[in-house]
Amino acid sequence: MSSRSLPEYRSSFIRPTRSSRARSRRAAVLLTLLTLLLLMWPCAIASYAAPTAQSAVHPSLGTIGQPRPQSTKPLDPGTLTSITVTPADSSIVVGITQQFTATGNYSDGSTQDFTNSATWTSSDTTVATISSSGLATALNSGSTTITASFDPGTGVVSGNTTLTVSPLVLTSITVTPANPSIVKGTTQQFTATGTFSDGSTQDLTGSVQWSSSSIGVATISSSGLATAVNTGSTTITATSGSVSGSTTLEVTAATLTSITLAPTNPSIPIGVTQQFVAIGHYSDGSTQDISSSVTWSSSDTTVATISSTGLATAVAAGTTTITATDTTSGINGTTTLTVTTATLVSIAVTPANPTIAKGTTQQFVATGTYSDGRTQDISSSVTWSSGNTTVATISSTGLATGVKTGITTIAATSGSVSGTTSLIVTAATLTSIALTPPNASISAGTTRQYIATGTYSDGRTQDISSSVTWRSSNPGVAPISDVSG
Known part of the structure; x- marks a missing residue:
């Protein structure tokens, strides 16, 4: 037994020492950590197993662990x-x-x-301005570069x-035709031809004021x-x-007596078009093309349809009656259109x-050329194209324009059938123009x-009738078409 008194001994037993207090704190911390671990254990198990059931999704990378979906955007055709x-x-x-035209050329050959x-x-708006x-519009003499951008x-x-x-x-x-009735x-379509100080002429129909x-006798459009x-007369x-230039227009009271259609009773294959013309015959003995003022109809639109301008399109084999009617008088003219089953076998492009x-x-x-051996001009119903539009362009009517020197292929296509030819564009310059017939004489x-x-x-010759400007020195004696000569 120690010599310490009982109270002193009890006091030393109950009061914890500094080392025992440290051990207690460590035990409390460990207990807290263990409790937290036990609480988090189910969540850890779930998150660990989740990737085996599904893949995580990244907002920018798509699905992680899976191939990225390919774009469904179609390829650019050209x-x-x-x-x-x-x-x-x-x-x-x-x-x-x-008037200028801008034609876009694509890498796949399309335009x-x-x-x-x-x-x-x-480039120089003091020389010429250009609209959208x-x-x-030419303002002053000089040169300017006209640019089209897209x-x-x-x-x-x-x-x-x-x-x-x-x-x-x-x-x-000069206004033509002169003094029509x-x-x-x-x-009546009028044409205005301008004569300039150097004697040259130009068609001004679209740029003059008419x-x-x-206007009680006749009105006129722009x-x-x-x-x-x-x-009456105007x-x-x-x-x-x-x-300015002027002419007199006489309007008569002659009445329409009959209408004839041309061509008469034509025959065309399925898919081909036929242009009809309506000629009006009047009480004074005169005739006039009234194709644009009559109403066109087809008796059987399952065989052929016809447009407001008289262009018929063959749909199926058979016959149909094509009629042109003057809505004012009720007078009409008819012809029969036959549609055959012949098929297009080839296309020849000329020249x-x-x-x-x-x-x-x-x-x-x-x-x-069709399966029945018949041939037909199908220039207006084919699709025209130029293999190299930087050398030459071609219109929907088959008119090619040389743009720069080189060679291109001109093609005419209808369905799966096509025909081609080559067009060569040279740098040759025009040296002279000859008119035929020379010194002709005609009756009034x-x-x-x-x-x-x-x-x-280069010594070559070419028919340039459609690209020159025609002029008569005395249109009162003999006017001439500025377009065709």
Whole structure:
């Protein structure tokens, strides 16, 4: 027994020592950690097992552990590579307008008209301005670069050409036909031809201001189309600035007596079109093309349909009656259209392998051969294309325009059938023009067709009748068509 007293011994037994207090704190911490571990254990087990049931999703990478889904966006059929502006290197005089066209060329060989969607600019607006639709107006003599630009989303693509404005002065305007006579209710198309200070001429029909002195007799549109309202006489005038030209239009009371259709009783295969013309015969013995003012119909639209302009489309084998009716008088004319089961077997494109100069045109014709051996001009119903639109473009009617030197393939396609030929564009320049027939003589009231043949610096000749401007020195004696000669 210790010599310490009992109270002192009890006190030393009950009061914890410093080391025992430290051990107690460690035990409390361990107990707390163990409790937390036990509480978290089920969650840890669940989270560990979760990836075996499903894959985690990352907001930017997609599903982790699985292949990323491939894009379903369709491939771009073609990339816009260039824009061709036509006509190439044109020349006009002060005060005149020039319509430009922008054609987009794609990497797959296809083309698209960008005339109304491109951004048009003129490098020198003091020489010529240009509208958002590609219509340039000549202001002063000089040269300017006309540019058409378009951004398909991958960068701006553009094309350009040069417009030259000459300082020529418009000296006179001739309105043709001279002093025509038409029937009340019908129309007459007028043409305005401008003559300039150097003796050259130009068709100004679309740029002059048209007027009728008596709109009670006949009205006239901004494009020169007169409509006869009542019998009488009116003066038709074309004005550009301070220069004008006029002619007299007589409206008669002659009545329509009959209508004939041309061609008579044609036969065409399925899928082919046929253009009909309605000729009106009047009480005064005159005749007039009234195709645009009659109502066209087909008695059996399952065989062939017909448009408001008289263009019939063959749908199925059989026969149908094509009728043109004057809604005012009720008079009509008819013909029979036969549709055969013959199929198109080949297409020939003519002329074969022609050569033209840069800036000139070439009209192509597509002739289809059918299974029954018959042939037909199908130029208006095929799809025309140029293999290289930077060398030459081609219109929906088969008119090719040489853009730059080179060679391209011209194709005419109908369904799965096509025909091709090559077109060569050279840098030759026009040196002279010859007219045929020379020194012709005709009777009053009759017509004469002239042909303009151009001779080029490479010795080659070409029919340029459709690309020249025609002029008569005395239109009062013999007016001439500014379009065809």
